Amino acid sequence: MEPLVVTLLVLPFIGALVCGVLPRGAKLVAALVSAAVGGLAIGVAWGAYPGHWAILYGRLPWLPGSLGETPLFGFLIDPLSSLMVLLVTVVGFMVVLYSGEYLSAKNAEHAYRGGDNRYYFWLLFFLGSMVGLAFSPNLLQMFIFWEMTTLSSWALISHTHTNVAQRAGMKALVLTHVGGLGFLIALCLLFVFAGGFGFESLGRLGAGMRGAAFILMLVAAWAKSAQVPFHTWLPDAMEAPTPISAYLHAAAMVKAGVYLVARLLTSAWEVPLYAALVVAIMAIVTIFMAIVSYFRQDDLKRLLAYSTIAHLGYVLVGCALGALGSRVATQGAILHILCHGVAKGTLFLCVGAIAYGAGTRRISQLSGLASKMPLVATAFIVGAIAVTGMPPFSTFWSKFLIFSGALEVSNGAIVLVLLAAESVISFAWFMVVAQKVFLGTPSPAAAGAAGDPPPGMSMALVIGVILCVAAPVFGVPLVKLITP
């Protein structure tokens, strides 16, 4: 088990270096590495199930007392981290597979020439960082990988090096990094007052200090997960190549924030009541801010970005309900990380395929694409009903757990009604958009579009569609193990 886990973390970084220097064939190396990482992750998750498995390595001898004596870095494999690693590696493989053909001169939206080394270096670097973040046994290691993902996000958003892309990359970097300072301060508080970086050390703090540390880390999580008021970077980050949006800004990086909150919650179950209320209220504000913004979006990717913001809000609502005493809602929240990740990833890849073929992602310019791109149309509609929670697709199960958890909490019925309303509205709007884009008389852009995307991209879409149904099959058994 141990060599497997170490390989799982190290392999992406080696792959990144190789991809960075290889004169050609970076995409092949990246595909092989990501496939291997995906396979390893499945093996590790399978091997660790259903127990907790931890191994620690490096120590920091200059730290005082016992803290300096015990190893600090390594791997913690439990249901939560298994779920997260499965998500980032499987979607990572899909995205690398997809990128191979997307990043070509044939792309009708933006002809990509060169830059493969850079792209795959950062992509695999990000994959490795995300694995490290998910496996972190304590907050210190998590913070280090946390900032590494921020860095790769910056590099990948500004991949095309246009002015707009560079601005968007810088904005994302600044906002997530400044939020990340909250994490750093919280780490200092934990080090000084709790004498450790462990997830459970939050519970050792006094009541007031515990609230402060939690809120500081919450700020970091908000910034990372693009929650109000830090939501502004995510729609702008849609300047990134679409596979990057699918991966970093739907499935993986933005999930780091909510992963942190879920981690804190499930390790100590000691989140103060008022902090839970703050989380819940801000999450609901975020959800409704996002949904009201849907109606103004003409860019498919920006629409999906707002939807991502709303769904990260869902995860936080579930966590907040968990902090208020509902175990089921916590499980739902964690399942939602996975279920939303695959569904939204699929949707982004569909939009990428549309832009690849038709050269635009403006809703107003697209119509009647279904006859040209039947596969993309099918995948988009499956993704849309999966992301809005139509049974039996992926997010139905997580939403169901969150909804039923809401009823376990006093006055939770209000949350239930609000979330159900959001579900219906977003379903309605996704149907409006899907109908506009895929049905009707073909628009000029659609009429001139190429057909379904090339085999690699199509394959990624098919995997996405399968995951939209299958994700809960391996997600539910994992989250059911998460109990206080």
Next chain:
Amino acid sequence: MNPAQVVLIGSAILVVGAAAAALSSRWRSAVGALSFVFALAASVLVFSAGLSVLLANRAVTTGTLVDLPMVGASLTFRIDQLSALFLLVISLVLALTSLYSISYITRYRDQHLSRYYPLLMLFFAGVIGVVCMADWLFFLVFWEFMTICSYFLVVFEKENPVSLRAGLKYIIVTHAATALMLIAIIAVWQNAQPHSFSFAAAKQAVGELAVAKPALLHALLALWFIAFSTKAGVLPFGDWLPDAYPAAPSSAAAAFAGTMTNLGVYGILRVFLELLPVSGFSTAWGIVIAVFGVGSIFVGTITALAQDDSKRILAFQMIGQMGYVLLAIGTGLYLLPVQPAIAMLAFMAAVFHVINGACYKPLLFFNAGSLLLRTGQRNLNRMSGLWAVLPLTAITALVASLSIAGMPPFNGFVSKWLIYHVTILGAPQLPIFVLFGIVALFVSLVTLAAFLKFLGAAFLGENMLPEEQAKVGDVPLAMQLPQVVLACVCVGFGLLPMLPLTGIHRAVSALGALESAPSLAGLVGSSWAGLELSLFGEQSTGIWLPVAGMVALVLASLLAYGFSRLGAAKRRSVAVWHCGALVDGERARYLVVEPKTEPATAEFESRYQAHGLYGAFKEAFQSIYPTVKLPRVPYPRTLMSAFDADNWLFQPMLRAGDWLTQRFSRTHSGVPQQYLIWQLVGLAVVLVAIALWAR
């Protein structure tokens, strides 16, 4: 192999058939026949399974197929008598619709058939799944599956903006209704100990809620009722129906009319008769459901009168007919605690009306489809005289119209007759039911009027088709056969009501609330010749003898014919006779003029044109079905700026930081004296601080 497993195999055949049809959809001429083969196989299996369950009068189950102990759900095909009854109807509609589609769908030359046959078969698989579930979670899964398949059938003409709009309205409204049902299901799941979705657990939870939290239970019942009546097309929730059904291809609309709308009733029966214990809840909800039923009867049927589109007339009539069903269910629920025998009869009447509806409603859509195929028209103003060309369609349309209008001896009459009975017999408990019964009775005439318009406009008058088209004759055999079969069923059930009622009695008494219901003979007598209602002891309260009546009618007709032969009566052709006056033929013919192209003058209205009929009625009830124009809400600017946190939060912060650093950089002036002053001021501050601290 037990019947439940047979149904499972039938559904599997449909899924395989869908895949086969999808793969072969390129071959337009073959895919229809291929799909029909699969559909027929599935239909035969499902029909035989349903029949055997009804004959054995015992529920069967496949055993657990998928078990989800983590959420307390399990996928099991369980078929009780009520499911079996619906399965019989579904299998009939399945076979006939697939057969009809073979020829009908050739009409859509530009549409790819991969969006028709596979979805139609998956739709039926979903429908079959819904009635076989005994677990709310999987019920919901199949329910939504059915909905999404039917949505794609509604938008089959994907270039037509009207279809797209209708489809959107349909999917959004029904999905919202499903969300309401989901809330109810979650609440019940939450209250079941241990958490479980099974009907049995839900029943127990509802029973406990009825005692512990009556207000919550009322709210949940309301959610369920809204969800199911949205699907059934009960007004005002069924407002999507008049748009969506006409938009779908006629064959798909027939499938919806024969199966999907009825599942709304199926759901209501499950919730209010199986989950809900007989209690004050039944009484209260009985009144609510009856009121919605009467509202639908009245509004739906009268609005149908004003329609000029053949399929829209049918759609509104479906709303009206669903009202009859709800009225019967409401009456039954109200009477359940006090008069179980009449209540039982009411539920039987409701289910009978559903089954009758599943015969004549698809038939009418088939008729409309035949007209559409041969004329390319749905607008009744532009059709006339098709009897000569489509005699078979005309006769079956006549049968269906008389059935839906409740004319004896067709099947619609029997169920409506029972419904009038129970409403009037329920009056001693609550006098308002008499009013309901009278409304139902008179609105039946309005239904007849609407269908006279349909029949008159389409089939009577001068033949509109040019010579060469008229020579083609009636619609192809694959379209004739389903129409004939359904017409025969309409007549058969009308003449032998005991046949369906036997099955219905078994189905309804299988529901929890009616386990101790009176026997069939005690309710409607035991004679196969007709029905004899004796609800108060020995005294009979109503007798209907269709066979005897028909025999008398036939004998009288023969007698009349004999007289005419004996008297050597001559046939005379005369001009058109209009209310006691002869009208010249030119003015009286069924005009092929649209109201839009010609102003509605008095003369225009008086002509026999579909639009001109029932002018007074239309005027009187103009606002009964208001069309609400959704206002376009401009996106509020304040909201836009409020969401733009860049604008009011981050940019000001950046500017403030900029300003601060600029200010600070001014201290770097390069003048030594200034630095000296800074040092002195700093020293003073430090000294003061030390002094304060030391004090």
